[in-house]
Amino acid sequence: MRLALFNPQIPQNVGACIRLSACFDVALHIIEPVGFSFDDRSMKRAALDYGPLSHMTRYADWDAFQAARGPGRLVLFTTKGATPLDGFVFEPGDTLLFGSETAGAPEPVHAAADARVVIPIRPGARSMNLSVSAGIGLFEGLRQTGGLTRC
Numbered sequence: 250m251r252l253a254l255f256n257p258q259i260p261q262n263v264g265a266c267i268r269l270s271a272c273f274d275v276a277l278h279i280i281e282p283v284g285f286s287f288d289d290r291s292m293k294r295a296a297l298d299y300g301p302l303s304h305m306t307r308y309a310d311w312d313a314f315q316a317a318r319g320p321g322r323l324v325l326f327t328t329k330g331a332t333p334l335d336g337f338v339f340e341p342g343d344t345l346l347f348g349s350e351t352a353g354a355p356e357p358v359h360a361a362a363d364a365r366v367v368i369p370i371r372p373g374a375r376s377m378n379l380s381v382s383a384g385i386g387l388f389e390g391l392r393q394t395g396g397l398t399r400c
């Protein structure tokens with residue numbers, strides 16, 4: 250299972266996802282452009298010293314990511330998702346893809362997804378924080394597929 254972020258804009262969210270990928274031992278894919286510098290101090294602060302434990306790969310754009318990502322389903326997390334997370338069945342080879350904090354994911358990304366999943370939230374609430382939703386989705390995917398690491 251892999252975690253992918255489409256055009257993330259907020260360095261602290263990427264830092265939190267670096268830490269997430271390190272703690273869950275999953276690869277992290279960043280689809281550029283991003284809204285910050287990878288030297289950003291707040292990103293490094295959110296990642297703490299987990300950077301070396303995270304396997305992060307950067308792609309210049311969506312096409313580069315698509316060309317390189319290999320087999321396995323693309324599971325897009327979106328507030329416009331068709332399937333609620335608690336009813337979705339994950340596969341070990343899934344890539345869990347999350348949209349940008351500002352615009353979500355554009356139509357070509359929706360069209361390329363093999364599945365679209367929504368985390369149920371209360372009526373009237375627009376969306377969750379990117380890194381929080383990534384943590385929830387990744388935990389559920391790993392739980393279902395036996396991918397959680399144990400201390």
Ligand SMILES: C[S@@+](CC[C@H](N)C(=O)[O-])C[C@H]1O[C@@H](n2cnc3c(N)ncnc32)[C@H](O)[C@@H]1O
Pocket residue numbers: 325326327328330346347348349350351352353354366367368369370375376377378379382
């Ligand atoms: C802050 S949200 C983006 C909000 C954006 N304005 C939109 O309309 O999509 C950032 C990303 O977190 C994920 N996300 C946030 N809340 C979610 C939810 N309830 N279900 C599924 N994904 C969610 C999605 O991948 C989303 O693109």
